[in-house]
Each structure stands twice: as structure tokens, then as C-alpha cells.
Amino acid sequence: MTISREDIEKVAVLARIRVEEEQVSALEKDLGNILDLVDQLGAADTESVEPMAHPLNAVQRLRPDEVTETNQREAFQAIAPATENGLYLVPRVIE
Amino acid sequence: MHNKSVAELSRELESGKISSVELIRDYLGRLKTEDEQLNSFITITEEQALADAHAADEQRAAGKATPWTGVPFAHKDIFCTNGVATTCGSKMLANFVPPYDATVTANFRKAGAVCLGKTNMDEFAMGSSTESSYFGATTNPWGLSRGEKRVPGGSSGGSAAAVAARLVPAATATDTGGSIRQPAALCGVTGLKPTYGRVSRYGMVAFASSLDQGGTMARTAEDNALMLNVMAGFDPKDSTSIDREVPDYTATLDEPLKGLRIGLPKEYFTGSLSAAMEEQVRSAIREYEKLGATVKEVSLPHANLAIAAYYVIAPAEASANLSRFDGARYGYRCEDPKDLLDMYTRTRAEGFGDEVKRRILVGTYALSAGYFDAYYLKAQKVRRLIQQDFINAFKEVDVLMSPTTPSPAFVQGEKTSDPVTMYLEDVFTIAINLAGIPAMSVPAGFVDGLPVGLQIIGDYFSEARLLNAAHQFQQVTDWHQREPQ
Numbered sequence: 001m002t003i004s005r006e007d008i009e010k011v012a013v014l015a016r017i018r019v020e021e022e023q024v025s026a027l028e029k030d031l032g033n034i035l036d037l038v039d040q041l042g043a044a045d046t047e048s049v050e051p052m053a054h055p056l057n058a059v060q061r062l063r064p065d066e067v068t069e070t071n072q073r074e075a076f077q078a079i080a081p082a083t084e085n086g087l088y089l090v091p092r093v094i095e
Numbered sequence: 096m097h098n099k100s101v102a103e104l105s106r107e108l109e110s111g112k113i114s115s116v117e118l119i120r121d122y123l124g125r126l127k128t129e130d131e132q133l134n135s136f137i138t139i140t141e142e143q144a145l146a147d148a149h150a151a152d153e154q155r156a157a158g159k160a161t162p163w164t165g166v167p168f169a170h171k172d173i174f175c176t177n178g179v180a181t182t183c184g185s186k187m188l189a190n191f192v193p194p195y196d197a198t199v200t201a202n203f204r205k206a207g208a209v210c211l212g213k214t215n216m217d218e219f220a221m222g223s224s225t226e227s228s229y230f231g232a233t234t235n236p237w238g239l240s241r242g243e244k245r246v247p248g249g250s251s252g253g254s255a256a257a258v259a260a261r262l263v264p265a266a267t268a269t270d271t272g273g274s275i276r277q278p279a280a281l282c283g284v285t286g287l288k289p290t291y292g293r294v295s296r297y298g299m300v301a302f303a304s305s306l307d308q309g310g311t312m313a314r315t316a317e318d319n320a321l322m323l324n325v326m327a328g329f330d331p332k333d334s335t336s337i338d339r340e341v342p343d344y345t346a347t348l349d350e351p352l353k354g355l356r357i358g359l360p361k362e363y364f365t366g367s368l369s370a371a372m373e374e375q376v377r378s379a380i381r382e383y384e385k386l387g388a389t390v391k392e393v394s395l396p397h398a399n400l401a402i403a404a405y406y407v408i409a410p411a412e413a414s415a416n417l418s419r420f421d422g423a424r425y426g427y428r429c430e431d432p433k434d435l436l437d438m439y440t441r442t443r444a445e446g447f448g449d450e451v452k453r454r455i456l457v458g459t460y461a462l463s464a465g466y467f468d469a470y471y472l473k474a475q476k477v478r479r480l481i482q483q484d485f486i487n488a489f490k491e492v493d494v495l496m497s498p499t500t501p502s503p504a505f506v507q508g509e510k511t512s513d514p515v516t517m518y519l520e521d522v523f524t525i526a527i528n529l530a531g532i533p534a535m536s537v538p539a540g541f542v543d544g545l546p547v548g549l550q551i552i553g554d555y556f557s558e559a560r561l562l563n564a565a566h567q568f569q570q571v572t573d574w575h576q577r578e579p580q
Contacts, residue, residue, distance in 0.1 A: 007460065015414060015459040016421070017452055018440035027456065033515045034457050038470065040403040044477050051475030052482060054305065055291045055531025056555065060334055075194040081428035090423055091432050 003031050096121055097261040098578065101318040104264060105162045108155065115155070115165025119148040119209050122167045126211060126262045132239065135247070135257040137172045137230045138180050139212040147209045154207055162321055164207030169266040171254050172213035173220060174200050174309070175298040183300045184218040184228040184250075187420050187427045187446035197298025198330045199267060199309050206325045214266055215253030218448045219417065220274055220302045223520040225252025226511055227450045235282055235504045236260040236579035237545050245504040245545070248278030248520075254312045255282035259579060265313035265322055269299060271306045272405055273499075273524030276536035279312055280499035280548020283538045285565060285575055286312040287319045290556050291531035292337035294323075295330035303412035304335070306405075306528045314575050316537070316565035320344035323558060339556065347559045348566040353387030355564065358492030362398035363523050367501040375540035375547040376498045379568070383496075386567055393491060395484040400477050401526035402518060407461050407474035408529070413451075414458030420446060453514060482530040489554040494564060497523050499536040499548030523550060533558050537565045538574035546574070 008027050012019040019027065073086060082089035096118070099107070107113050123141055130136050144167070151165030175181045175193035177200070182188045196204065203210065217227045224246035225233040233256050235247040247256040251268035255278035258266055268275040270288035279286030287310050294309040301307060311322035324345065329338040357380065364373060384390060422428035422442030429445050432438030447455070461470035488495060501522060510517045527534045532555055539549035549568075553561045569575050 003460070008456070011456050011460045011463065014463060015455050016418075016436075016439040016443055017447070017455060018444035027453070030453055030514055031457055031460070033513065034406060034453070034518075035460075037515055037518065038403050038406050038461075038474075040400060041407070041470075041473050041477055044397065044400055044473075044480060046473060046476035046480070049476040049479050051472055052479040053475065054335065055482065056337065058292065058335060058337065061331075063331065072194065076424070079190075079192055079194065079425045081422060081425075088423055091434050091438055093435055 003028060003035055097125060099264065100315050101166055101264045101313060101321050102315070104166050108165050109160065115148040115151040115209060116145065118165065119144050119167055119211070122211060122263065129260060129262055133234050133236060133256050133260055134231050135215055135233050135253040135260065135262060136169070136212045137182055137184070137215050137253070140179055140210060143179065144209050144211050151207050151209060161206045163203065163325060165209060167209050167211050167263055168203065169211050169214050169254065169257055169263045170200060171216055171251050171266065171268050173216060173269055173300045174267055175300070176200050176210070176213065179213065181213065181300070182230070183220070184216040184230065185447065185451070186229045189229060189427065191426050195298065198295035198332060199326050200298060202325050208325070211263055214257055217250035217252070219300065219413070219451050220250040220269055220271055221413070221450050221454055222249040223273065223277055223517050224507070224510065225249040225278070226507060227448055229448060232507055234507070237283060237504060240580045241544070244507045246281065246507055248281035248504065250274040251312065252278045255279055255284055255286070258282070258284045258312055258314060261578065265311070265318050267309060267326070268312045269307060269309050270528065271302050271409060272528050273521035275310045275312060276499050276524050276534060276548065276550060277521060279536040281504040281546065283546030283574070283577060284312055284314055285316055285319055285535065285537050286310065287323065287535045287558065287561065288527065288533060289323065289327065289558050290533045292335050293533070293556070293558065294326045295328070295333040295336050297330055297332040301416040303409040304416060305412060306409060316562050316569055317345065317348055320348060320562045342559050344559050344562050347563050350563050351387065352383065352564060352567050355383070355388040355494065356492040357383060357388050357390045358393035358488055358495045359390060360395045360398065360488070360495055360497055361392050362395050363497035367519065367522065368498055369502055369542070371542045372498055372502060372547055375542060376549055379539035379549045380496055382568060382571060386571065391492065393488045393495065395488060395526065397477065397480045397484050398526055401481055401529055402522060404474040404477040404481065404529060405525045406457070406518060407470045408478065410454040410458030411461045411471050412458070414455045414462065417451070417455055450514065478529045481526050485530045485532055493560065495552040497550045497552070499523060499550040503542050503545035503547060527552055531555070533561060535561045535565055537568060538577070540574055
């Protein structure tokens, strides 16, 4: 299975990873090889097979709706790239 | 001293023959000089280790010692350590100092073990050679004396190399597709990937959440059992952790193997496996027959689909997990982002290495509109077929045995040009993660002076039986005691 330049550009946007023009050819080859490998799946007869999500078929546990965490905003924000007045700073979104 | 196991060091500390402070000083001194040529550590936590050793000696004097009190070990740099950098081998997390401990970290702390630092790994645990680390490749101690620079395997290559080189007697590791067993095999140490859900994933940087499992690495099976005693158990902070009693894994090590039924999956003795490797593995299996085990051939008919299923499921889950690295709250952020999208896309382009980006892109593609059914859903169905193969096999036998890898440690750079060549390194280990069952790699001989691993695979929650089988083998062989020169 081949993956086109357009596919790679589209997926890069979805994945929020900037891909430079000169990287596309190498990605076309590498991702194409990986998808070739993956295409072996087509050989399997999976008619009437249930997809598997958890090896032991465990389901999500629910816990009582109680406060168990204390506020650690300062500890968390101490490792942030940029903060101000307890808020995380990112580039302006609305002009 | 550095050749002693965790069990032996523990006895020496208990007898008062040596203090933890003396022991830790000795290990730190050796680590700082010997690791220059291996690069098995990303961070060495000297001050903290000495402080912990003092505290351990006090605990022991107060009669409050566990088997781990004052014993050195290391954490793979994927386990969050409060106040100590946790990089996951990535530029993205090079400056990340977690404000909390992983459950595994907390468990070792509670047991009084002394962590000497954080071991090197493939970036975000994606790799089989520890060459994709942002902090440089780790070199396998085997082959060094001949002037060869070989890979230690990966992704837990730092832990495996450090244990093999006697820099620490034990190290934690993680295994998503073979990342404990393959490096253990290539470095000649003993490693265990437990049943999915046996060890908490809380605070363990996520790669593929339905496959990731923390586990153990040490030279002896007994030390692996001592590690698992500390690591295993239910954790309400991990939503896929299993609530099930934890046995004392050391209690059953000495049980005889008479009557143990061993299955040899015929699909794991073909293809890329070299004749020399096969001979070593078959000779190890003959040792088991001498110990009273019986051997029969079994079949895992869907084995050849495991790599294909894995390279849909793992990248798909990785693409979702790694979306959290966006430059907003912690970790790397690009310089002078001009808007929010620019911050996301440049932070991720600059912060992630090539293999991580490839996997995110493949995973995003497999999950994107129009492809989900053909890739992800299909792979999850094949995953069930693979699991069913193992369930059927364990109706006939107690454990399965195979080589851990098709060949011994390869030379650095040999497999970096084509990602798919590297992926095939995990051909015998990946199906085990898809099924969620436990498996070990045990040193079983040498080919061209390089270690060979025997893989022992068990049914769900059979860790005690695997450790017992490995321990009994290590009573009649000394492959695990061989030291790289």
C-alpha cells in the first residue's frame, strides 16, 4: 500500500507535527514500508471475531464521587514553560 | 562486591558485614567511571542515593528492614521520580522534573531500596536498540573487549546494559512489544514482563496503554522475584490494574520441575532464526528435560500476524497518548511561537525524534476517517485470534519456550536505516504483549561470544511458575553468572 504526499501532509496536520517539504519523500518511503508490513492483516479471516480491547476483558472501574486530590497548582506550574497569576500562558488565540 | 545478587547483598546488610552507606559509595564510584563507555544512565542521583543509604541504615538499626532496605538498584527513565528528571529518552521531556512518584517508584521507596539513577532507553520506549535516545546510544558491554560497539537491545537497553556490567544488581524496565525480554537476551541478564495489569502503570510515561507493562531485570530469577514482590499489586490509580492477590514470588522458586509440560511453538523455530541460535535454545530445553520436564511441539497458527497487528495498535495508541505533549503545561516548548498552531506543530517537530514522529503519523493515519475499520478494528480482531492461539496452547502445556530473539546483539547503526528491519527484531516477543500474558528471558548460552536468551511464556498470572522454571534452570547452569570482560 502506498501513501501519497497529500496523505502525509494531511496526517501531519492532524497530528500537529510540522513536516518540512524536504522530509516528505523519506516519510513517503518509511510510512509506505510500515503500511506494507501492516497490510498482511488482510490475509486473516476475522469474520465473526470480536475486536479485543483488554486482554482480561476488564471494564472501567468507577469510584465514589469524593475529593481525593489536593490542590497542587504551584507544584504543577513550577515546571510549566510560561505562567502568570496561576494561569498557563500560550500565544494569543483571539485578537 | 559488585558481582553479588540482590539476595546476597540483602543478607550481607542484615548480618552487619557491610552498611548501606559503604555499599552505595562503592557502587556509585564504580558507576561513575564504568558508565563512561556504556552510557547506560541518563541521570545519576548521587546525593539522594547517599541520603537514602543513611536512612536505610537507620531503618535496619531500628529493626524495620525489608529485603530491599539499603540495596542499590536503578529505574528506567520512564518511571516518574518526584524531584528527579524523568526524560523518557526524549528532548520533549529533557527538562521535566515530575512533582510526583510513579506507583512503582513509591513501592521501591517504601521498601527502602536505594535508587542510583535513571537508565537510558529508546525515546518514549519506541525501539529495539536504545539508539533513538536523545541522550545518545547505550553500548552493550558484551563485545566491547573485542572493540565492537553492539546494541544492548531496547527499549530498556540502559537497564539491561547496567545490570550486565554490574553497575547495579537490578533495574526496573517496561515492555510494550519486547522491551524487557529482548534487551535482557542481548545483554545476558534475566528479565520478566508480567501479565498485563499486574504492575501499576501509574506514573509510567504511556506509549501504548493496552500493551505497556512494567517489569523486572536482574541477573538471577530470584532477584526478579524479589523485585516483583515489591512491584506487583492492585493500584486504584491505574484503571486497568487487576485486583488480585499477590503471592510471595520467592516462596515457590525451589519447587521441583518434574512433570512440567513444555510446549515449543513450531512457528518460533523457523524463518530468521539462525542454526547456531537454535542449537543453544534446544540445548537449554534439554536441560529442562533432565530436570523432569516433558516437551512437545505446539502451534500458534496466527503468529505470523503479530507484528502487523502490533504496528497498527501500538502507533494508534501512541498517537493518542503523545498528543499531550503540546508545549503548554510542561516539557519542551519551541522558541517564539507566533500562534497556538505554530507552538503545537513546531514544539512537536523539534521535541520528538524521527521514530517517534513516524509512529505518531502512522497511528494518526490508522485512526483517521475512512481507515479506522480497515486498520485499528481489523488489528484488534487479529489480536483476539492471537490470544486464542495461546489460550489453546495452554490447554495442552504449562509453559511455552522459544528463543527470545532471532539473532544475538547486532552492531550499532546496522538496523537504523530501515524502520521495518528494526521491527522484525521483536518477532518472537510481540505476540505475548498482544495477548497480555507474562514471559521471561533467561540467559541460555552464547553464539560468537554473545549472549542468547531463552524465552519462557506462561498463562495469565503464572509469574510464580515462570520464575520457578527460570530459577531451577539457573541452579544447573551458569550462563546468567557470566561476566562481560
